[in-house]
Amino acid sequence: MKELHIGKLGIADGIALVFVIVMPRVFLSTISNLLEQDAQILWLSMVIYSAIPLGAVLMMIYVHNRVEGNIFMVCQQLIGKIGAWLVVLTYIVMFISNSALILRLYAEYTLQTALPRVEFQLAIVWYAVSAGIICYLGIEALTRTSSIVMPFSIGGLVIVLLLLMPFYIGYNLTPWQGNGIMQAVHTGIRGAGYNVGVLSLILLTPAFQNTRTIKKAAFYVISYTAILRICFILVYILVFGVAVGAEKTMPLFELARLVYLNQYIQRIEALFIIVWVMIGLLAIAGSLYIGLYLIAVLLKLPALRPIVPLGVIIVANLAMMPPDIGYTLQVDQHLIVLFDIGIYAFPAILFAMTLWKKRRKRLCTSV
Amino acid sequence: MSKSAIHNIITGIKTILVYQPPCHPAPFTLSETQQEKEKIDGDFPPMPVAERRRELDFMLNYAKSTAIFMEKLIRDLRSKPNTEVLEKNKLGLGEIAAEWAEIKKNTIENHSIDGMYNNAVISANITENQHILESLYQLPLNKDVVIRNITIATQPKIKVMLVFMDGLIDKKIINMTILDPLMFMKDLQEKLQGEDLIGAVMEQCLPSGQASRVGGFKEVQQAINTGDAVLFFDGSPEAVTVETKGYEHRSIDRPATEQSVRGSQNAFTEVLRVNTALIRTMLHASDLVTEMIPLGARGHSNCAVMYIKSIVNEELIEEVKRRIKNISTDIITDSGVLEHFIEESPRSPFPQTLSTERPDRVAIHLAEGRVAILIDGSPFGHILPISLFTLMHSADDFSLNLYYTNTLRIVRWLSALLSLLMPSLYLAISTFHQEALPTELLLSIAAARAQVPFPTILEILFMEFSFELIREGGLRIPGILGSTIGIVGALILGQTAVAAKIVSPIMVIVIALTGLAAYSIPDYRLASAFRVSRFIFILLAMSMGLVGVACGLLIFIAVLCSLKSFGMPYLAPLAPKTVSGGDVILRTPAAQQRRRPDELNTKDEIRQKSNSRFWINKSSKGDENS
């Protein structure tokens, strides 16, 4: 089968791709839920659930170093055809549902924040079509655009965090243990699915230059996002405190709304909308692309572009299914469990099979 | 009798009363030619093709029989013939000549020279060559081509025909370097007919700098059409082309579109040779190669591809030449047209080559490892492959102070962004997100708009349209009035439109700023691409506010990222992260630009050593610092 990708993506592309898939969850309401569970110790669980996917990535790199081919061929060699179908189908479901969920949440929040009177289905269709266009242009265009947008989004976020300095109340971070360290560890282990975007590096292995690139990219991006998220959560607690912070639907938007330096620099959140929408669209497009790529690998399709409109329609319809925002947030919680399986179970199984096979016979190493 | 009288009366009344159509001849209508009519009828016209094929078969047979006859003649003549055999051979020759006259008459009448004479070989008979030339150039109808018949003083005298195109040649060169030496040549002994007469003449009698031998009419036509003179020698199946170009052309002037304060003030002209010479005056490299490729089926204009062989990527050169050679078109007049033929995404509004009038820019880019394409007749040269950042450099940047350059570059980039986004941002914020504006500004906008009858989108479109009107009109007005109309149009239109409450004053500011910002983009085509995109952004802002602008901006960046200019990604050092050559958005000092741009994949990556100013290590008195 002709390979769908030539190995041309580099470290910067990998970093950008994972960054845009992982980051939008910062903007959505997961932070409020987590804050309610953990209070001030949330940063510890963030450290934990950033470190665990790194371990999963390292395991998968080991696997890919020993076994050649894309993810389907690797699984086929290690766990047989049925296992391979199972694994790849789970990943397809994970990424397409991630894309649909982010699409739905973004459309909801557009209705809440930026355009309160827009028609809901119009927002969904608009976002889906834009994400579809970006998917259509290919993975290279996607990663390159992400690597251009990434510094601006980091810069914007940091500026907002810094502009809120008059509002910091240091004592909000105490009592520092929050709801308990064990609680934080528990949340961290359960929440490893938040970083599921890191798996996209593994699933797109043929598109990268070699596994060293993947390793470096994974290290960099997990540390960037971890630092960024921890800074964000610290500032959020500093400004709002746990009680008020856990009430809010859109943490980042509320932070941006609060900025008030003097009578001229206030109400700047409208300018933040541009960056926020761009990251969201890239997240939807990135997850959608990986889902479609896995479908193409599974069904042995020669090209990816013709199924992009189909993927767009599927994702848009999935996004319109939940009846209200509460249900959507519940679905969000359940999906994290699914993502956990993707991060914990499958890499562990593949790693174990590789070790076992390696002990049984010496395979020649191939990259 | 009476019938005719009544008839006369009736016709008389008719002529008086009834409207007679004016008795003009039928007007000229451009009706289809015979060939087109046959094409429209649907069938592939078999007749003319079969006709020509028959002709060609006939001529081939004729040629074969003539060849056989000639061989027989040679054999006969060598074996000491008697008069009988001679007589017979003479008759045979006569027959052949008569047949040939017949054929020629037929073919000249039917004008079926298509394909027949273009690939024809120069014959040894000079009159035949003259007839072929007359068919090719429609002589004696065409008064441009001049044929001069002379004889040169060899033993025996040989007839020489000189052909040139009047107006393209320099008369003095023809007289001095061709006619003079040939006609006043001394007797040349031991010159035999047919045996390298041409070589001897060229070596000894033609004092011209460039002379070459050609064997087919294709090269002869190319030579005559571009201004060389061609010499046909009776008895030789080759001709000599002599360089005699001397047509009037514009002298080297300042650049019309890329003015700079500091930097060379030469600009290209329409003559290819002058342009390549200008580049060579800047770049004295020995391996600066100029390859000439003829373009166009109906007139072979020349296209020059220049590159430095020890730097440039071989595959790039191969690809460029492959693309240029494999286009089939009638005629290419301008390098812009050629660019449309060879670029990868002709439907994209973004320019994928850099078109410049200045040889110093071309020289700098050639030294970086790029390729330059020049066309005869166009004063703009094209440089490829380029990235978006190259398009935003101006010629001044290379020689001015670093801080000034970098400040101006930032201003340029900001104004490029402004020209793209400003009307749409204004529209989005003032209609969807009014909370982003300070209260006082918002109240003054509302006050200004309170009496304007149109919604903001119509105001924007109206002002954009009038700005474009002023700009287009200003382009075409003869010189003296140009600036007046600009001032009149802008001031009066803007001022009175505001006073008449058709637009609000802040709209005038927005549109004026946008228009001016577009002029700070150095490349004209990039500015036009941004102008087109601005319109799309306005529509997006009208429908979905800042969300629409964000989506549009994202797709804009994604389209730019997926664009390639001759295999090199359009946003090269930024998007696939490569090592830059020191000059992307901001410019590093010239002493620190160590590498060539990585994305060009040149053969030689290092421009200069990392310690490029090693006079720092030594003091001026000669002793070294440690």
Next chain:
Amino acid sequence: MYIRLIVWTILLGIGMLLTGCNGSRESEEVAYIVAIGIDKAEQEGMIKVSYQIARPNVEGSKGKSDEDIILLTNTAVTIAESLNLLNSTTSLVPSMSHIKVLIVGEELAHKGMADMWGSLKRFREYRGSMFVLVARGTARGFLEENKPIFNISISKYYETMLSSGIETGYYLRTSFHQFYIRLKSHSAQPYITLVGISPKLGEGRITTKSVPGGKIDGYIAGDIPIQGGNPVEFAGTAIFSGDKMVGTLSTTETRMLAMLLGEYSHGFLTVVDPLVSKSFVNVILRLGSKPDIKVVLTEGHPVITVKIMLEGEISNLPSGINYEEDSFLALLEAQVNKVCQQEMVNMIRYTQEVGSDVAGFGYYIRPLFTNYQEFLAYDWFEQYKQAEVNVTINTKIRRTGLMIRTYPVK
């Protein structure tokens, strides 16, 4: 292929345009509300909402400042209903995204605002950066009587008025965000700037008498003796317990509160001259460093230790005694210390009596707990009422103004 693309683009475009304008409004179709005032209505269970709307200055009519704003009041059960009713009166659509101040009438503040204000955070047009004021009397009265003397727009008036409170410390600026944070924080109680209307008769009413050694009396808004100008006064603070207003602080007490919060920028203080008891000394005070507050949780009651460092500059010295010299300077500093300490102790005692920890001492006990649940279990506000407070003030007078000695007048 091309034709399909064109058809799809046209269909999408038409579909996009047919859905309507997506809520875009031209800037002149919107009425920008600059201030909202909420009062208790005469009918039971209803509130009176007053809206101050800024009118854009249409060209040709140079705005006199009272033509720039319009005041409308209507009565409804909730704020949302009153907004609906407002739309029936104005031709432009009201928009709340430019509200600068929220004013609450005193009566409503005493009754409690939880059912009204908590929900304000939910609606997207309200922002946390709006400022809040409590009006003595009614909010409508405040908005009506407010006639700024300088010809600036009304939103600028509110902004500059509130940001200049830091010049004296007599009133503090609060935003809705700060109010709400303190409401939910379990560590401090909210406070709001107090405003009032003065009858402009030149007579004042003193709320807190000056302490021994000091010469300044404390007023609250509406009681300051003025004549002429804008009758509206910003002075003092309303302090809350939960969401109910329980008391007011006068100007001098607000100054002490500002010092405790670390927000006191500078202001004049007048004390009795320590050596000549008929005369006085003016000192410009500023906070030298952030207040040093420690809270120790002993069984029984918490012990709060406050150390404040002030820096001063002499600005008026009628008695002519050479306080610029070191030995006399110590006397002056001791006098300032005594005055400030007494005022602060009085203020803290008052807040303990009404049960409102506005100074935020509850924040300082947070590091003493290990767990958030433990912290929530400790009832600070009850314990605060019995807390023992020790205040130490350390003043350093560093500068003496433009004169270094005074020669007596013959």
